[in-house]
Amino acid sequence: MRYIFVIFSLVLLTFSAGLAQVDTLGVDSILLNIAPPSPISNLTVYDKANDHGHALILEWTPSPDDGAGMNTVMLYEIFRSESPDSPFVNVGSVPLGNSRYDNIGILEKESRDYIPDNTDLYYRVDAVTINPEVRASSEVFGPVRSYSNWFHRGRVPVLLAVLIFGGLMMYFVTVARKGAELYVRPLAGISAVDDAIGRATEMGRPILYIFGLGTADMISTIASFTILSRVAKQVAEYQTQLIVPCYDPIVMTVAQEVVKSSYLDAGHPDAYNDDMVFYITTNQFAYVAAVNGIMLRELPATNIYMGKFYAESLILAETGAVAGSIQIAGTDEVGQLPFFIIACDYTLIGEELYAASAYLGREPIMLGSLKAQDYAKAAVIILSILGIIAANFGLTAFTNIFKVLD
């Protein structure tokens, strides 16, 4: 669905780009008597940092007639050329009051807006009045070159955070592997999963497992696969029925694989068949309509919602409540958490969804990563307290260490 959206927006963009090629300003007879404004001064052009090249930044001191003086400047037009003598080409314009223009090139060589890398370029900025004929050109700046960068300096804080967090995790995983006892506090939603499977077995009714609208490239869906593998293993041991309707074909494929292996691990490979995990449709409300139908017809003892959910969360959870199922939800979609909390029996809030796989497995290695997450949270708390103190004493140098530039 996201892809389709992207494609539609691209189509729209191309369409509006076509519209944009209309001549905006025409000349009228009333405009002939405008005196030429003063030109801009101090034009500097430099390569845009931390980018893929093909982009330069221009800065200048605005014309004295911009918003003051004769007050005639309407916009600035930017011109570029590959040599100071050859004709300059208009590459863009900004309205009055601006003193900066980012000349971002397009990567296609055939495009008019392509800016070659590692080539000498020359720039000029014109202050233009309402009559495009009346303008003042600045002096030519150049030569200047644009470069492609191999390393993004503004993202150093992210790199450090990833490395430190990864290191913490490796450390605790090794510690756990050596057999150290790691404590984790009990989570109500997790123990409910075990009870719910038992309840379904007693009642002889199926378990409904729903991934929501997540595609397989979302981490919440990947976490949900792990939870499904634990659930499926228990379901296989208890010989209960499992229903997994899917929204995304890849999620369906992976889920089939997951359930199949879990049945194999539980020693009941013959109890598995591919129709337990099936595809419905990649359309939010059509999917919801079908799942609602399943809920009221199969009357599952337990509904487990794990993954990415949008507006359908409440429709599903309310219908599940009507069917009298025990409902356990977990999502990282903050906007939908209130609805799950209200309509479900147990809800895993945000991070608890990611912790669930470790909890359900009870493998020491997995618990090691929870420990790393806790240390990272402690670091966030301490750093933000330090940061607040520093910021209020004017030590912006400290807070700026953590600033990420895009």
Added chain:
Amino acid sequence: MELGTFVWTTLGAMLTLAIFSFLYKDNPFYKFAEHLVVGVSAGYWAVILWHNGLVPNLLERLQDGDWYYLWLNSSRPWYLIPAILGILMWTRFSKKYSWISRWPIALYIGIATGVAIPLEMSNRVNKQLYATMSNIHWSNFFGTGFLDTAAGYSEVIVFIGTIAGLIYFFFSKAHTGTFGVIAKIGIYILMIGFGASFGLTVMARISLFVQRIQFMHEDWALPAFDKTNPNYSGWFPAFFWLVGLIVFGYIMRELIIYLKNKDKPKPEKA
């Protein structure tokens, strides 16, 4: 409005009523609408993915090659790699070779998780941390009104709430003592926040229903009797009353069943 358009609109109105009937209980009308929309939407997405996905992203890129060279002579032959990976997914149709489909899946998941690690770290951790740090300003404690969101004390509450919320999410420490108290504050703040966002959403959801009333009224019921319409014919109200009859008939049927079973003991509800 043409008669053809009105017939289609009548279908839309019937399907609208069929979906609403689900609020009463699962019934044949709902089942029909549900199965219909599943088929239509799956077909729709298949077509859209073909026309707007596969054709521009793969087929057009290989189009200038020839099949007897296996498209290797096209201008972008490297797009054969994803095509091969896609076809490997289809090994799932065979029982024997279905394990091969794990390779493209592994690539898919590898790329997706690899992209997510730095991106989520940056967006959800680094940037939120920076925002929390530069949040409280002493100057805001003076001269601001009660319930002002920019007031100093509001900023302090945001800060404390964030910290307490984070503490609630600690997994490897029992919620006891001071730690437990802070964690409790954290879950309270979470609940207040959730309540507020629930209350806010009610309005948007009611307006969805208002839009459906508007559709039934303005797009369907009004044109059915709009004699100023140049294409108006007796069929318009006929279709309207046909739908009315179906609705009336269903309600009557349910009523009769209810009255018949009224005195009988209710079966134990599962």
Added chain:
Amino acid sequence: MKRQIPVFLVFIFGVFMVFQYFSPHEASEWVYKFLMDWIYIIGIFAMALGIWSLIHVSYDKIKHKRHDWGYSVVTLAALFIMTFFGITGFNENGDWGFYFMTQEGLTNPMFLNFFNYILVPIETTMFSLLAFFIASAAYRAFRARNVLASMLLVSALIVMLRFNPYFGDAFAFYMNKTAAWLLNVPNMAAKRAILIGIGLGMVGTALKVVLGIERGYMGKG
């Protein structure tokens, strides 16, 4: 072998993508875009598996005359009709035909009718069921059972009363202000705490997957 190769692939591509993020170079961006195309194209090919699953499940129901099998006929018929209309259509000369490489199917009048008068009304009506479910959920769940539930209840009530004109202007004014405060202060704190937590959980899970510690997505727990 069957399990090692996938884990190895996840590792190689995962680590590559992590470091790609820190390199804005043109070459690295090109690889990024190309790999994103892989994901996208694999996804499209997988659609065939999805459609096959839908057909298979429906056909099975019909074949074994399971309960409500008649409705599965509707699903299959709708699927085939919609697909058929999507690849046929009239070109600019008004000639009818099959069009695979061009988009005549998307403007086929029947395709549009199915979209506008079947898909859209059902979708929007399903969505509008939320108006009812939000009411029944509020009634069922908003009980002041304990402090936690009361907080949820009270803050929801304040926000819901924010445009009520019946109790005088001063009341409405303060309700409005309190509602805005609740949304901007405690809600903001809650969101931020959850977001940071989710971020760490995501990165933790993703790292476990890339490093091969977590293999649940292949069924290896």
Added chain:
Amino acid sequence: MTNKKDTNIFNRMMSIDRRWVFLLLVIVCVTAYFIPFTIPILIEPEVAVIHEFIDTLPPGSIIFLAIDYDPASLAELHPMTYALLEQCFRRNLRVMCTALHPNGPSMAEAAFLDVADSCRMDKTYNGEFFPAREVVNGVDYCFLGYKPYPALVILGMGTNFRLPFPADYYGTPLDSIPLMRGVQNYDQMACVVNISGTSGTEYWISYGQGRFGFPLALGVTGVMGAEYYPFLNSGQVFGYMAGMLGAAQYEKLADNPGKAIIAMKVQLYAHFLIIFFIIIGNVGFFMDKYKKKREGR
């Protein structure tokens, strides 16, 4: 499902079948939608000031209306446009209009045609009788249409409307339009009202109001509400309507109930119904607890 022997009134209050909730909600929404009755609507000063401003203009003044929205935000913003246009034409004010959103022109055109229709009938607003009149394109209003680059168009119009728009939306040269006689730029406009569902509002504030200093009023969607509110405090914007609430207030002020008031009616009573059910549930819950306590259970 309630157990027969444990059923008392409080228990029943706690377990009303959800279908009664649904049925009542349908009844309340449909009734509020179809039956005409008035509800009190709290008027905020920032909306009232727009109405007051337009109401006290001398006949013949020109209002500049900038319509920057598309069908996506039609539900919230169309009511504002309709109420405002009706008020202008009834008071014999003239209107100039642009649509600087690619899908805006169809919105503006529909509004002009519908309001012109409505003006062909005698109406009474706020106790004042207005006879039927014919609203003529070119005399009572002039619709300029769409041009890309909103910032440049807004700047250009500050010098002369004829620069970005040599002709109006229908291709008539501006010089041959009666309304445009003697009209050069914003100086001849009494005020500018921007009704917008896009970030185009920013241009009207910074390039329009910021440079030419005309009185500017905004009508924005509910989502954008909080974003542009600060401009009211800073004085750059003299009036402000946000979302369905703002639209309903304007309809109320103009005594011209339309879709926004109907929507608010439905909203208000649906909210009351939900709150009513919440209260019923809680009363039942507490009374039941109290009773059980007294019985020593």
